[in-house]
Amino acid sequence: xxxxxxxxxxxxxxxxxxxxxxxxxxxxxxxxxxxxxxxxxxxxxxxxxxxxxxxxxxxxxxxxxxxxxxxxxxxxxxxxxxxxxxxxxxxxxxxxxxxxxxxxxxxxxxxxxxxxxxxxxxxxxxxxxxxxxxxxxxxxxxxxxxxxxxxxxxxxxxxxxxxxxxxxxxxxxxxxxxxxxxxxxxxxxxxxxxxxxxxxxxxxxxxxxxxxxxxxxxxxxxxxxxxxxxxxxxxxxxxxxxxxxxxxxxxxxxxxxxxxxxxxxxxxxxxxxxxx
Amino acid sequence: xxxxxxxxxxxxxxxxxxxxxxxxxxxxxxxxxxxxxxxxxxxxxxxxxxxxxxxxxxxxxxxxxxxxxxxxxxxxxxxxxxxxxxxxxxxxxxxxxxxxxxxxxxxxxxxxxxxxxxxxxxxxxxxxxxxxxxxxxxxxxxxxxxxxxxxxxxxxxxxxxxxxxxxxxxxxxxxxxxxxxxxxxxxxxxxxxxxxxxxxxxxxxxxxxxxxxxxxxxxxxxxxxxxxxxxxxxxxxxxxxxxxxxxxxxxxxxxxxxxxxxxxxxxxxxxxxxxx
Numbered sequence: 001x002x003x004x005x006x007x008x009x010x011x012x013x014x015x016x017x018x019x020x021x022x023x024x025x026x027x028x029x030x031x032x033x034x035x036x037x038x039x040x041x042x043x044x045x046x047x048x049x050x051x052x053x054x055x056x057x058x059x060x061x062x063x064x065x066x067x068x069x070x071x072x073x074x075x076x077x078x079x080x081x082x083x084x085x086x087x088x089x090x091x092x093x094x095x096x097x098x099x100x101x102x103x104x105x106x107x108x109x110x111x112x113x114x115x116x117x118x119x120x121x122x123x124x125x126x127x128x129x130x131x132x133x134x135x136x137x138x139x140x141x142x143x144x145x146x147x148x149x150x151x152x153x154x155x156x157x158x159x160x161x162x163x164x165x166x167x168x169x170x171x172x173x174x175x176x177x178x179x180x181x182x183x184x185x186x187x188x189x190x191x192x193x194x195x196x197x198x199x200x201x202x203x204x205x206x207x208x209x210x211x212x213x214x215x216x217x218x219x220x221x222x223x224x225x226x227x228x229x230x231x232x233x234x235x236x237x238x239x240x241x242x243x244x245x246x247x248x249x250x251x252x253x254x255x256x257x258x259x260x261x262x263x264x265x266x267x268x269x270x271x272x273x274x275x276x
Numbered sequence: 277x278x279x280x281x282x283x284x285x286x287x288x289x290x291x292x293x294x295x296x297x298x299x300x301x302x303x304x305x306x307x308x309x310x311x312x313x314x315x316x317x318x319x320x321x322x323x324x325x326x327x328x329x330x331x332x333x334x335x336x337x338x339x340x341x342x343x344x345x346x347x348x349x350x351x352x353x354x355x356x357x358x359x360x361x362x363x364x365x366x367x368x369x370x371x372x373x374x375x376x377x378x379x380x381x382x383x384x385x386x387x388x389x390x391x392x393x394x395x396x397x398x399x400x401x402x403x404x405x406x407x408x409x410x411x412x413x414x415x416x417x418x419x420x421x422x423x424x425x426x427x428x429x430x431x432x433x434x435x436x437x438x439x440x441x442x443x444x445x446x447x448x449x450x451x452x453x454x455x456x457x458x459x460x461x462x463x464x465x466x467x468x469x470x471x472x473x474x475x476x477x478x479x480x481x482x483x484x485x486x487x488x489x490x491x492x493x494x495x496x497x498x499x500x501x502x503x504x505x506x507x508x509x510x511x512x513x514x515x516x517x518x519x520x521x522x523x524x525x526x527x528x529x530x531x532x533x534x535x536x537x538x539x540x541x542x543x544x545x546x547x548x549x550x551x552x
Contacts, residue, residue, distance in 0.1 A: 116482060116483075117484065117485070118484070119485070136481050136482070136484070138481065165481045167481075175481075178473055178474060179474065179483055179484075179487050180482060180484060180486055182466070183466065183486045183487055186462060186523065187545075188526060188541070188542050188546075189522040189525075189526050189545070190459065190462065190519060191545040191546070192522050192526075193454075193518050193521075194454060194548070195545065195547060196522075197518060198455065200551050202451045202455070203455065203548075203551050204551060205441045205443075205451075206392060206412070206414070206452055206456060207551070207552050208392035208393065208394070208411070208412070208456060209395070210394075210456055210459045210460065210463075210493050211456060211552075212552055214459045214462065214489070214493075215548050215552070216489055217486050217489070218542075218545045218546060219546055219549045220546075222539050222543045223539070225542055226535055226538045226542055229530050230530075230533070230535055233530055233533075236530060240527045242473060243465060244520060244523065245469075246465040246466075246468050246469035246472075247461065247462065247519075247520065248520070249465075249468075250461050250464060250465050250468075250516070251516045251517075254505050254509055254512060254513060255513060257506070259506055262506075263499070265464070265468065266464050266494075266498035266502060267498045268471070269463075269464040269465075269471065269494050270467070270495055270496075270498060271471060272467040272470070272471060272491050272494055272495065273495045275476050275479050275480060275483070276480070276483050
């Protein structure tokens with residue numbers, strides 16, 4: 001089986017490294033809009049070869065789209081002429097807008113997937129083989145994909161050590177709005193606010209593990225994240241408002257000196273320990 | 277030199293483990309309001325012996341206070357009769373209210389310190405030897421402490437591998453309000469909100485490294501943290517409001533679809549990379 005990867009950054013590059021280990025895959029080809037990334041990916045051995053999209057469409061059984069979500073929407077138009085046996089798997093963090101943009105002709109080829117994996121780093125140098133191992137991958141609206149392509153995707157994900165969860169795209173976008181996109185909005189806001197309020201000396205002195213852990217993802221690619229906020233606008237706004245209400249509740253308990261209620265509120269929040 | 281530690285949880289227990297390795301310290305004694313914690317601390321070898329506060333006052337050259345900040349305020353009243361050669365070091369996360377509560381008679385003995393170290397776990401079992409190694413410790417208002425006690429504290433902290441930063445208590449409380457206490461309020465609010473909105477299945481499926489990293493400190497002790505919020509009320513409320521404004525700015529950019537400005541805002545926030 002031959003695999004192509006469009007986008008050779010953290011997500012695509014890590015996928016290349018992991019797929020190269022798979023016995024059933026004879027060749028991993030890659031391409032990237034950035035020529036320097038293609039060269040770096042070859043140098044780091046993330047893929048076997050660099051191949052243009054047109055050749056990839058002819059050669060590969062599976063094409064992964066590991067690029068920012070707005071770029072995924074654009075590239076689906078160039079994939080309309082793939083053969084019916086070519087599986088296309090997108091790895092974007094939003095799903096509804098992408099599915100809406102997929103040409104009807106290749107909707108059966110298309111597997112909308114979202115691996116819950118990543119770091120704050122980007123580019124080919126950020127890639128590492130174990131990124132996907134043990135991570136959840138959400139597969140959306142698979143009923144509209146051809147069975148053959150669903151099977152292929154599920155087999156491949158499971159061989160990479162991933163835990164598959166099926167969900168509708170609208171459910172997915174709602175839930176990741178809360179559980180993934182909101183935390184990114186929080187991290188960017190915290191980093192932004194603290195940079196305005198504090199000088200470098202105090203941030204370095206007092207930025208312990210809590211602060212570092214919390215602003216970690218504010219180091220993520222702004223291209224990738226402004227695209228995601230754009231595509232999941234409504235869910236994100238809903239999530240931000242839910243969160244602001246909760247934070248205001250905390251503030252109110254402090255302002256009104258309701259210490260016993262503050263304790264109970266913290267103790268309830270702490271129940272997250274039972275889940276994660 | 278003989279050292280006493282009041283409070284044998286994560287902070288006190290880790291300190292005991294580290295001090296037992298120091299050649300100049302002949303004995304590390306400990307006590308805890310919780311009898312089971314004292315037994316566990318002995319069993320885990322966090323301290324050499326368990327000793328009541330009265331005996332500790334007679335025997336020890338240095339007494340560390342590693343208990344919640346409201347309990348520190350209470351216990352300072354019981355320490356009023358220590359000899360002038362006894363150094364008292366408090367490790368609380370707030371400084372002004374504690375300093376105000378220290379009896380004038382022992383203010384010279386007292387070193388108000390805040391090690392920027394910790395994890396979300398608590399109790400003696402959470403203790404580990406390297407907790408303080410490489411961490412910043414803020415020492416406040418040392419001009420009011422006797423030189424001999426300042427020297428002792430500085431030597432000890434530096435021997436534990438800590439990086440010492442001097443700051444006034446009011447500066448400290450203002451800056452940690454933003455850089456440490458606010459992130460805790462955010463973590464508790466995010467955990468609380470998501471627990472209300474989402475079922476266990478979705479949190480488990482979609483709670484990737486970002487979410488886990490962000491709610492990590494919501495697992496912290498609510499006794500410890502409701503006390504801290506109480507003592508740093510005004511600074512915390514100011515920090516929450518600063519943060520809510522910043523998050524509202526993010527929300528506004530998304531709502532108004534000002535994608536280029538959203539990108540710039542994220543790109544500015546990302547400059548935190550240059551510091552941490």
